[in-house]
Amino acid sequence: NAGVMQNPRHLVRRRGQEARLRCSPMKGHSHVYWYRQLPEEGLKFMVYLQKENIIDESGMPKERFSAEFPKEGPSILRIQQVVRGDSAAYFCASSPWGGTEAFFGQGTRLTVV
């Protein structure tokens, strides 16, 4: 049973470009969480999704950031018009249902140059 898969592992974007981060949950998991982590800092919650639904996006910046988890395919975190402050590690985690153990992917390290 494969774990949570995130790709790409490393992503370099120029200021103003778009970044798309993908997260394939573990088999049988229908809940996905996205977190951002700056160097030497804690995990900051961004968004919590179930298949085809955004459950909680209270941690998402109002502009430029969006997330989806379609019926088929991976969850996508999209950052439009990236700025240097978006440089961070982005982690997703999945769980079979809410309130249970969540498992993390390896993360995507985004660097904006």
Place this chain on the structure above:
Amino acid sequence: QKEVEQNSGPLSVPEGAIASLNCTYSDRVSQSFFWYRQYSGKSPELIMSIYSNGDKEDGRFTAQLNKASQYVSLLIRDSQPSDSATYLCAVNGGNAGNMLTFGGGTRLMVKP
């Protein structure tokens, strides 16, 4: 808004000692509690989950939950240098639904 608080550390213990990590949470009706370990530059790894009051042991790790006092702790017996990492407390359930909220983490250093 749920809050989860941890002492950032670093907590330094000698090899072979017991490391005690603590976490408090603000949402009294939270239901699920987790401890993750994160090595520098790596992703968080789930090491313990606990759902009811009392102790839960798994190898050298013991999680303790006290819902009345709203704290959860992690004990690491016979600490090894390889245990040196940041330990993250996470809380789920309660008034904020199933959002998984993390504390800031405690950095543990085990000295040989």
